[in-house]
Amino acid sequence: MRTLGIDIGSRAVKIALLIDGVLEKAEIISTMKFYRDFSKTVDGEVMVNLDALGLGEVNQVISTGYGRNNIQVAGAKVINELKAHVYGALYQTKLENFTLLDIGGQDFKVIKVENSIMTDMILNDKCAASSGRYLENMAAVLEISLDELKKEYVNPVQLNTTCAVFGESELIGQIALGHTTSRLAAGINYSLYKRIKPQIQKLKSKVLVLTGGVAQNEAIIHYLKEDFAEVVIPEYPQINGAIGCGYLGLIKERKIGNA
DSSP: OEEEEEEEOSSEEEEEEEETTEEEEEEEEEHHHHHHHSEEEETTEEEEOTTTTTOOOOSEEEEEETTTTTOEETTEEEOOHHHHHHHHHHHHHOOSSEEEEEEOSSOEEEEEEETTEEEEEEEEOSOGGGSHHHHHHHHHHHTOOHHHHTTOOSSOOOOOOOSHHHHHHHHHHHHHTTOOHHHHHHHHHHHHHHHHHHHHHHTOOSEEEEESGGGGOHHHHHHHHTTOSEEEOOSOSTTHHHHHHHHHHHHHHHHHHHO
C-alpha cells in the first residue's frame, strides 16, 4: 500500500510517502519549485508529476495545508490541516496524550490531544508576529542568519511590541541603544515565545510535542523546557502534516479492508 501525503504551504510543499505504513520518503520543496517543476494546473486542479518527484505510482493521495482551499490536487482527498498535524504527531511520537504546538511560517497552532483524539485547539493565523516569518524578518534587521538567531536565549532584551511591522522599529531603537547582537537575538526569540505562551498554558499537558520550522529553534526549545516536564521534537517536525496525511490514509484503508 503506497500512500502519499502532501502538505501545501505558503512557502514550501512537504511530501511524505508511506509504504505499508513505513515512511519511505520525506521531502521539502519550495512552493515555486513544486509548481514550476513537479506539477501543472489543468482545469483548476494541480496534476502532480509523481515520476519527476521520484515517487512512482501510488494507491492514494491525501493533501492538506495552507493552499488546500484554493488548490485542489487532482485525485487527492483533502483533509483539515489540524487533523493532519495530529495524526502526524501520533505516527511520529507514538504518544496518546500531549499538547501539540506547530509554529509555521505564517501561523501557529496549539492542539490538545487526549487518548489520541483532538479535544481542543487554538489557531492564530492573523498576525505574522507569532510565526516563523517574524523571526526571519527580525534576523534580517539584525543582519544575521536564522541559524545564528536560533541559538540565542540568554539575557534577552525586552521587546514589547506585538505587531511584526512595529516590532522592527522597536528593534532598531534597541540596536541604537548599544545592546549586543546576542542579547537582541535572544530578545527576538523570547518575544515570540511570550506571544505563544499564554495559548499553550490554556491547553497545557505534561508533554509538549513541537513541530513546524521553528521546532529547530534552540532558544524556543529552551524556553519551552522551562514550562513543560517534557518537550518532544519528532524526527521530521517540518513534514509532520504530510506524514499525518499519509498515516490517516493508511488507517482509513485498513478500516475498509477489515470491514
